[in-house]
Amino acid sequence: MTTTGFDLDMTLIDSRPGIGAVYEQLATETGVAIDTGLVTSRLGPPLEWELAHWFPDAEVPRLADRYRELYPLIAPDLVAAMPGAHEAVEAARRIGRTILITAKHGPSAQLHVDRLGLAIDEVFGRAWREGKADVLRAEGANVYVGDHVHDMEAAQSSGAFGVAVSTGPCSADELSVAGAGIVLDGLEPFADWFGERLAGQV
Secondary structure, eight states: OEEEEEOOBTTTEEOHHHHHHHHHHHHHHHOOOOOHHHHHHSOOSOHHHHHTTTSOGGGHHHHHHHHHHHHHHHSGGGOEEOTTHHHHHHHHHHTEEEEEEOSSOHHHHHHHHHHHTOOOSEEEOSOOTHHHHHHHHHTTOSEEEESSHHHHHHHHHHTOEEEEETTSSSOHHHHHHTTOSEEESSSTTHHHHHHHHHHHHO
16 A cells, blocks of 8 residues: 655644744733744744743743643634645545644644544654655555655655655755655646556556
8 A cells, every 4th residue: 555644734734824823922921022934934943942042041941831732722713725635635536545743732633634624544743754764664655755854754664655745944945955856846747746656657
């Protein structure tokens, strides 16, 4: 069975408005000025890494918990699927299993999958770089689709074919250097590419 993995933020969903709104609420509660534009320009790494740019290390665990409390209350209605996301996931699911592997908190990721009706079979949260590679290997994934260089490094490390979309913080050149097998401008061409790849394997 073909198993296709997808990243979430800036791959399947444009989460910038939702994440920015949660950080704005954190800024209001803490009195710390957070540049939400900067935050949302570099999505991908774990939440704790970003919080450490704005708060003392000792405060990060508490504020990460608070962020995760606020997220389902604020973010979901502000987040939309990326163009081509539904078609990409459905194309992969027609011939096998689809999994989501993301650094985002698993329940928050599941909220987006459910709300947007994405055809994902299983969600794996709080996974980053080597953690994503571990899931890809454990699930026998053949393909991993993501927008970050660390997504492509995870795919390469696990033996999955890395499909990069240049819709996040990393350029097409950076994604290629990181090991992407192909770099797409977005998810719209994915379904056709996927069908052609499978046909070539028959």
